[in-house]
Amino acid sequence: MWWSINTVWERPNVNxxxxxxxxxxxxMMPLSSRAQELRAPAGAIAGSEVAIGTSxxxxxxxxxxxxxxxxxxxxxxxxxxxxxxxxxxxxxxxRAVACTDECRSVTxxxxxxxxxxxxxxxxxxRAPVALGDVISGVALPFDEFSNLVVxxxxxxxxxxxxxxxxxxxxxxxxxxxxxxxxxxxxxxxAVQVVAQVDDVSARRVVQQVASDPCSLRxxxxxxxKGITVETEPVxxxxxxxxxxxxxxxxxxxxGKDISTVDAPIKxxxxxxxxxAPGPVVVSAAxxxxxxxxxxxxxxx
Amino acid sequence: MxxxxxxxxxxxxxxxxxxxxxxxxxxxxxxxSPKVVFENSKTAPRSVxxxxxxxxxxxxxxxxxxxxxxxxxxxTDPLNGLFVGNASGVLADQVTNQKRSGLTSRYLNQSHKVxxxxxxxxxxxxELHDTAEYDLQVLDGxxxxxxxxxxxxxxVLMTPAADRWxxxxxxxxxxx
Numbered sequence: 012m013w014w015s016i017n018t019v020w021e022r023p024n025v026n027x028x029x030x031x032x033x034x035x036x037x038x039m040m041p042l043s044s045r046a047q048e049l050r051a052p053a054g055a056i057a058g059s060e061v062a063i064g065t066s067x068x069x070x071x072x073x074x075x076x077x078x079x080x081x082x083x084x085x086x087x088x089x090x091x092x093x094x095x096x097x098x099x100x101x102x103x104x105x106r107a108v109a110c111t112d113e114c115r116s117v118t119x120x121x122x123x124x125x126x127x128x129x130x131x132x133x134x135x136x137r138a139p140v141a142l143g144d145v146i147s148g149v150a151l152p153f154d155e156f157s158n159l160v161v162x163x164x165x166x167x168x169x170x171x172x173x174x175x176x177x178x179x180x181x182x183x184x185x186x187x188x189x190x191x192x193x194x195x196x197x198x199x200x201a202v203q204v205v206a207q208v209d210d211v212s213a214r215r216v217v218q219q220v221a222s223d224p225c226s227l228r229x230x231x232x233x234x235x236k237g238i239t240v241e242t243e244p245v246x247x248x249x250x251x252x253x254x255x256x257x258x259x260x261x262x263x264x265x266g267k268d269i270s271t272v273d274a275p276i277k278x279x280x281x282x283x284x285x286x287a288p289g290p291v292v293v294s295a296a297x298x299x300x301x302x303x304x305x306x307x308x309x310x311x
Numbered sequence: 312m313x314x315x316x317x318x319x320x321x322x323x324x325x326x327x328x329x330x331x332x333x334x335x336x337x338x339x340x341x342x343x344s345p346k347v348v349f350e351n352s353k354t355a356p357r358s359v360x361x362x363x364x365x366x367x368x369x370x371x372x373x374x375x376x377x378x379x380x381x382x383x384x385x386x387t388d389p390l391n392g393l394f395v396g397n398a399s400g401v402l403a404d405q406v407t408n409q410k411r412s413g414l415t416s417r418y419l420n421q422s423h424k425v426x427x428x429x430x431x432x433x434x435x436x437x438e439l440h441d442t443a444e445y446d447l448q449v450l451d452g453x454x455x456x457x458x459x460x461x462x463x464x465x466x467v468l469m470t471p472a473a474d475r476w477x478x479x480x481x482x483x484x485x486x487x
Contacts, residue, residue, distance in 0.1 A: 074456055076416065076449055078483065079404035083412040083451065101401050103483035106457060108449070114456050120485040134433040147432040151468070157397040159480050161466055186466055186487065188429050188438055190356065 047071060047088040049107055051119035057156050058100045058124050062091040063107050063117070070111075077105030077121070102158035123158035129166075131206045131213035139222040140199055141249050144192045146170065146217055150206040151187055159187040169205045170217075172196055195219050199251040221251035227259065227302030229295045237286040238263070238307055240293050244279040252279045257297060265291040345375040345421035354427040357434065367437065367469065370476045371425065375443075378402065379418040385410045395472070396479040414456075417448040425467075437476070439467040440487050 047067030055061045067088035075082045075094065078101035086092050086109065099105065102123040108116040133148040148168060152160040166189040170178040177196040182189040189206075196202060196219055204215045225248035231240035240261050245253045259281035262271045265288075272283040285293070290309045295302035349368045351359040359367070370393070377389035387403050394402055409415060422444050429438035442464055449457035464487055468480035 072451075074412075074414070074449070074451070076414070076457070079401040079408070081405055081408040081412050081414045081416075083414065101404075104463060104485070106449070108457050110451075110456055116457055116459075120483075123482075132431065132433070132435055134435070149431045149436060151436075153397075157400070159466065159468070159482055161482070161484060186428060186438060186440065190429075190431065192356070192432060 047109055047111065047115060049109055049115055049117040051107070051117045053119075055099060055119060055121045056124050057102045057121050057154060057158050058096045060096055061094040061099050061119075061121070063094065063119075064091055065089060065109060072110045074108040074110070075105060076108070077101065078103035080105070100156040102154075102156075102161075122162070123160045124154035124156065126152035126160050126164060126208045126211050127155040128153050129206050129208060129211055129213040131204075131215060133204050133215040133217060135217070137218045137220050138195045140195050140219050140247065140251055141197050141222060143194045145195050146204065147190065147192045148204055148206065148215070149188060149190045150184075150208075150213070151189075152184065152208050152211070160184070161187045164189075164208055167205075167207045168193075169203075169207075170196070171203045171205065172198065172200060177202060197249040221253045222247040222249070223298040224253050224257070224300045227295050227297060227300055229261070229293065229302050229305055231293055231305050231307060233307060234284070237284060237288075238291065238293065239282065239284050240295070240305065241282040242276075242280055242295060242302070245276055245281065245297070246279075253297075255279075257281075259295055259297045261285065261293060261295050263287050263291045263293045265289045345372050345379075345423055347372045347375075347423045347425055349425050349427070351427040351430075354430050357430045357432055359427055359430055359437075363434075367427070367439075367476050368425075371423070371439070371441075371467075371469070371478070374478050375418070375421055375423065379421070381406055382409065382416040382418065385415060392472070392475070393477060394479075394481070395470070395477045398478045398481040401481070413452055415450045417446075417450070419446040419448065421445040435470060436479075437469045439465075439469065441465040441467055 047065055050064030052061045052063060065088045069088055071086055071088055073084050073086040073092055080098055099121050102121050104118060104120050106116055106118050108114050130151040138145045150166045152164050154160055164184045165181055167181045168191045169176055170193055178193045180191055182191060199219055199221045201216050201218050204217055206213050224245045228243045229240050231238055242259055247253055253276055255276050257276045258273050260271055260273050261283045263285045270285060272285055274281040274283040291307050293305040347368050349364055374393040377393055380389040385406050387406050390402050424442045426440045427437055428440050444462050447459055447461045448455055464484050466482045466484055467478060469476045470479050
C-alpha cells in the first residue's frame with residue numbers, strides 16, 4: 012500500500028515487525044491459493060511412464076490434453092504426477108494443466124519410440140526387365156503404437172532375385188520417409204524387394220516380365236487353303252521369351268489387296284493362316300518392332 | 312407515469328438482451344473455417360499437379376474444420392471419411408476420453424501454412440508440414456481451464472481415397 016512505502020518510520024524495530032507481519036499473513040493464506048507450478052518432463056518417449064513435477068501444497072485438479080488423450084484427476088501439489096504408459100502412447104505435443112482457484116499449464120513433447128514396423132509401398136507389381144527407374148518404393152517406420160518415427164533413421168533397400176542381389180542401397184528418412192527408385196533386373200522372374208531398419212524388415216514381390224520383342228523373324232509356306240506363317244521364338248532384347256498372349260500382327264500384300272491377322276503368341280510363337288491365291292509379301296509387327304518380309308509365290 | 316416507467320424498463324431490458332446476444336454470437340460464432348495456404352515448390356520426387364493441389368487444399372481444410380467440430384461436440388461423426396488409419400484412431404480416442412472426462416476443446420481462428428515436402432513417384436502418399444496457428448480453448452464443463460494462441464507444427468500423411476484425399480497420420484512435432 013502507498014503509505015507503507017512512503018511513511019517515514021520513527022522506531023527502528025518497525026521493519027522487523029513488518030517482515031514478521033508479512034510472514035504471518037503468508038502463513039494465514041489458504042493453502043489452495045499458493046501458486047502451484049508444473050515442471051515439464053524432458054525427452055519423453057511414447058509408451059513410457061512420464062512424471063510431471065508439481066510445487067505448492069494442497070489439492071487440485073490435474074488435466075492432460077494431448078493426442079488421443081484427455082484425462083482429469085485429483086492431485087496433491089508438491090508431489091509428482093505420474094502418467095502411466097497408456098496415457099502417453101501417442102507421439103505429439105501434450106498440455107498438462109493444474110487448477111485450484113486458477114489454472115497453470117505446461118507443454119511437453121512426446122517422441123515416437125523405436126521403429127517396430129515398416130509401412131512399405133512398392134510399385135509396380137509387374138515390371139518389364141532391364142528398364143531404368145521402373146521400380147520405386149517408399150518406407151515409413153512406425154513404432155509399436157503406430158507413431159511415425161520422424162527422427163532420421165537409416166533404411167536399407169534391396170532387390171533380391173533368386174540367386175543374386177540386383178540392387179542394394181540405403182537412405183536416411185527425412186521427416187519419417189525414405190524412398191528409392193531402381194532399374195529392374197535382366198531376367199523375367201519374381202524379385203523380392205526388402206526394406207530394413209535394424210531388425211525390422213518388410214518384403215514385397217515384384218514380378219519382372221519380359222519387355223517388348225527385340226526382333227521378329229517369320230517363316231511361312233503355302234498350303235492347300237492359302238499360306239501359313241509363323242514367327243521364330245519371340246524374345247526381348249535380354250533373351251527372355253515374350254509372354255504368351257502378346258499380339259503379333261501379320262500383314263499380307265498381294266497386289267493392291269492388303270489383309271491383316273492378329274495372332275497371340277503361344278509358347279513363344281505366333282502363327283496365322285491367311286488366304287492369298289497369288290504371290291504375296293508377308294510381314295509381321297508387334298508393338299514397335301517390325302519383322303522381316305517374306306515373299307511367297309502364287310498357288311500352283 | 313407508471314406506464315412510462317414500465318416502457319423504460321422494457322427498453323432497457325431489450326438493450327441488455329441485444330448486447331448479450333451480440334456478445335454470445337461473437338464468442339460462439341468465432342471463425343472456425345480454417346485458412347489454408349499451400350506451398351509445393353520443394354516437393355519431391357514428384358511435383359504436385361494443379362488438380363491434386365486443389366483437392367488437397369479442399370480436403371485438408373475440410374478435415375480441420377471437422378476435427379474442430381468433433382472435439383467441440385465430442386462426436387466422432389464429423390471425422391468419418393476424412394481421417395483414416397492411425398489419425399482416425401487417435402482422434403476417436405481423444406473424443407472418447409474428452410467425453411469421459413467432461414472436457415471439450417475448441418480450435419478457433421485456424422490458419423495453416425502447409426508445405427508439401429514429399430509426394431511419392433506413384434502418387435499414393437503425400438507428406439505435408441503444417442505450421443498451424445489457432446486459439447485453443449479447453450473447457451471442463453463450462454469452465455475454461457486452458458486458453459492460448461497456439462503455434463503448432465504437424466507432420467501429416469495424406470493418401471488418396473475413392474473421391475478425396477484422407478489424413479492417415481497427423482502428428483504434432485516440436486520442430487520440422
